[in-house]
Amino acid sequence: xxxxxxxxxxxxxxxxxxxxxxxxxxxxxxxxxxxxxxxxxxxxxxxxxxxxxxxxxxxxxxxxxxxxxxxxxxxxxxxxxxxxxxxxxxxxxxxxxxxxxxxxxxxxxxxxxxxxxxxxxxxxxxxxxxxxxxxxxxxxxxxxxxxxxxxxxxxxxxxxxxxxxxxxxxxxxxxxxxxxxxxxxxxxxxxxxxxxxxxxxxxxxxxxxxxxxxxxxxxxxxxxxxxxxxxxxxxxxxxxxxxxxxxxxxxxxxxxxxxxxxxxxxxxxxxxxxxxxxxxxxxxxxxxxxxxxxxxxxxxxxxxxxxxxxxxxxxxxxxxxxxxxxxxxxxxxxxxxxxxxxxxxxxxxxxxxxxxxxxxxxxxxxxxxxxxxxxxxxxxxxxxxxxxxxxxxxxxxxxxxxxxxxxxxxxxxxxxxxxxxxxxxxxxxxxxxxxxxxxxxxxxxxxxxxxxxxxxxxxxxx
Numbered sequence: 177x178x179x180x181x182x183x184x185x186x187x188x189x190x191x192x193x194x195x196x197x198x199x200x201x202x203x204x205x206x207x208x209x210x211x212x213x214x215x216x217x218x219x220x221x222x223x224x225x226x227x228x229x230x231x232x233x234x235x236x237x238x239x240x241x242x243x244x245x246x247x248x249x250x251x252x253x254x255x256x257x258x259x260x261x262x263x264x265x266x267x268x269x270x271x272x273x274x275x276x277x278x279x280x281x282x283x284x285x286x287x288x289x290x291x292x293x294x295x296x297x298x299x300x301x302x303x304x305x306x307x308x309x310x311x312x313x314x315x316x317x318x319x320x321x322x323x324x325x326x327x328x329x330x331x332x333x334x335x336x337x338x339x340x341x342x343x344x345x346x347x348x349x350x351x352x353x354x355x356x357x358x359x360x361x362x363x364x365x366x367x368x369x370x371x372x373x374x375x376x377x378x379x380x381x382x383x384x385x386x387x388x389x390x391x392x393x394x395x396x397x398x399x400x401x402x403x404x405x406x407x408x409x410x411x412x413x414x415x416x417x418x419x420x421x422x423x424x425x426x427x428x429x430x431x432x433x434x435x436x437x438x439x440x441x442x443x444x445x446x447x448x449x450x451x452x453x454x455x456x457x458x459x460x461x462x463x464x465x466x467x468x469x470x471x472x473x474x475x476x477x478x479x480x481x482x483x484x485x486x487x488x489x490x491x492x493x494x495x496x497x498x499x500x501x502x503x504x505x506x507x508x509x510x511x512x513x514x515x516x517x518x519x520x521x522x523x524x525x526x527x528x529x530x531x532x533x534x535x536x537x538x539x540x541x542x543x544x545x546x547x548x549x550x551x552x553x554x555x556x557x558x559x560x561x562x563x564x565x566x567x568x569x570x571x572x573x574x575x576x577x578x579x580x581x582x583x584x585x586x587x588x589x590x591x592x593x594x595x596x597x598x599x600x601x602x603x604x605x606x607x608x609x610x611x612x613x614x615x616x617x618x619x620x621x622x623x624x625x626x627x628x629x630x631x632x633x634x635x636x637x638x
Contacts (some may be wrong), residue, residue, distance in 0.1 A: 302349060544561035
């Protein structure tokens with residue numbers, strides 16, 4: 177009887193504790209964010225983004241039809257009245273040809289989303305970001321507020337956003353959506369601009385309905401906002417949207433956003449920071465960031481007039497990736513498909529080169545953290561990362577004498593040093609002045625698994 181009583185007391189105590197703890201647990205689970213930057217900026221960044229490290233960016237739209245100059249074709253032609261663009265149109269298109277006339281030629285005839293997704297997976301990407309709408313306003317999904325200027329009504333007659341999303345997610349890749357807040361020539365945007373952005377006709381009728389529709393329809397893991405620079409975030413109603421996104425949307429727990437939500441937001445507010453296109457800090461930032469860049473250094477969209485001189489080399493891309501990750505960032509590498517939906521061979525080649533490198537060296541990249549020292553330079557350039565109990569040193573150039581010295585790591589009696597992609601331990605010595613002197617394998621370059629940027633793994637170092 178006494179045992180039953182004590183057992184009952186224990187059960188009662190446990191129930192009481194649960195009742196006392198329940199409100200606290202519920203409060204943590206149901207934390208609400210208010211529509212102001214102080215509250216929104218306090219939201220922890222979902223872990224998947226920092227662990228992913230590498231993503232592929234895709235700029236694709238009606239600008240892929242003229243495929244000349246850049247994805248800003250319409251603005252350069254009609255907004256700036258750039259003589260080179262006017263000459264291009266006179267030479268190649270009949271009089272009276274409008275930008276809208278390019279729409280039906282955006283066919284996506286050879287767009288096979290599974291092939292794209294296979295390529296992105298082979299590239300080692302962990303997330304993919306597709307342009308749902310650039311500044312031209314054409315939407316790559318059947319937007320209910322973009323009548324006759326979307327991929328279902330015009331051109332492909334397909335839901336490009338939905339098709340790629342399904343293919344990407346089949347391969348367990350995260351799916352992000354780029355969306356431009358502004359549209360250069362939308363009448364309501366031009367009206368708001370004329371009113372000094374004291375009215376919000378465009379935001380109410382176009383921008384916000386589309387953002388809510390994208391989230392509810394496609395449940396993106398990431399929203400890559402752009403086109404914010406002409407107006408403050410109060411014009412865009414950015415904080416109200418983000419409060420809904422974090423509190424009540426179907427993706428509230430895993431969604432990640434960038435920092436382009438209004439004038440002066442970049443590098444200050446939002447989720448992770450882009451700061452500016454191709455942003456590269458010189459030291460370790462205190463906030464999670466992402467470098468976005470393009471294989472074609474002169475354009476984000478596909479250009480028929482691109483030349484090999486503007487294409488980033490395999491080595492340049494890998495060096496940027498290594499540097500970015502060592503400084504705590506993610507690397508988002510862009511390609512621009514053709515109007516037909518083809519990814520041209522040079523873009524495929526660059527992506528596959530990154531994938532081949534990551535197959536060997538990905539251990540030093542994915543889910544890594546910046547080390548206490550990010551880089552050092554002697555006879556080669558070395559970038560450090562850390563994960564679990566290991567420190568990784570990726571060096572960009574193979575020293576002629578076959579010996580690499582690392583000044584930053586402090587070895588112990590149990591230190592082991594290996595090279596990713598090769599079996600066996602490397603021999604090393606500790607020099608009081610030079611640091612750790614590591615003898616690299618005496619192998620011909622053809623025997624090495626990669627031809628540029630090799631990674632040493634150091635365990636039991638300080």
